[in-house]
Amino acid sequence: MPIMFIPFINEEETCYYCYYCKRKYSQTLLFEQKYCKYCLFIYIKYSENNYNIDVCVSTKNTQCDKHEPRTLGFCAENIQEWCSYCSEISFFRQIVTKYKFDIMNYDQKIIINDHSQFFFESLESSLIKKPIAILYLPWWDAYYQCLACNSQLELKSNCQKWCSNCFIIYTGCRYCLTTNIIFGITSQSQCKKCKRLLFTNISISGNDTMIL
Ligand SMILES: [Zn+2]
Ligand SMILES: [Zn+2]
Ligand SMILES: [Zn+2]
Ligand SMILES: [Zn+2]
Structure with missing residues (x-):
């Protein structure tokens, strides 16, 4: 059963009410x-x-x-x-709600997850035919800012948010509470824990970014 009782952007102003039942968080x-x-x-x-x-x-x-x-x-x-x-x-x-993921200061900042390991992998994008990097975080990263440019992330679904400035997609697995941070546009990635495919609905056509 997926974990539906937490938001993917913790700080967002529109996030006072539950995505599912509309009750107050x-x-x-x-x-x-x-x-x-x-x-x-x-x-x-x-x-x-x-x-x-x-x-x-x-x-x-x-x-x-x-x-x-x-x-x-x-x-x-x-x-x-x-x-x-x-x-x-x-x-x-x-x-994680209070700290932006920072690879240089990882140990000091994300204290509550100090036993967890993150890692990078490269993936051939199904859409642009170029390798893109994916950062796998073993926690639910509900921080509201982009880790690269500090822009406020836009929520695209209950388990997907993105930075339109850097084209970085954040997808979460609601079964395991893990987060994949995708540095580019691709239609899917995989949760490293349960192996489920996490689909993204953000794609690029020409120079424009299109939300499908
Ligand atoms: Zn609810
Ligand atoms: Zn009691
Ligand atoms: Zn950004
Ligand atoms: Zn999973």
């Missing part, structure tokens, strides 16, 4: 990561396998009697321990 206690409590609830209820989510669930009410008592320092890593009476999400480990 909540924010995690740390890093101000937006998420939809309703869609999270649906996910917990119907997902057979929740192990794709790396999370810290905390409590705001130590008196809650729906389970064993939880202290204020409580942190459950299993999303199934979510209690709709007292739980808050402290943070999602796989979502």
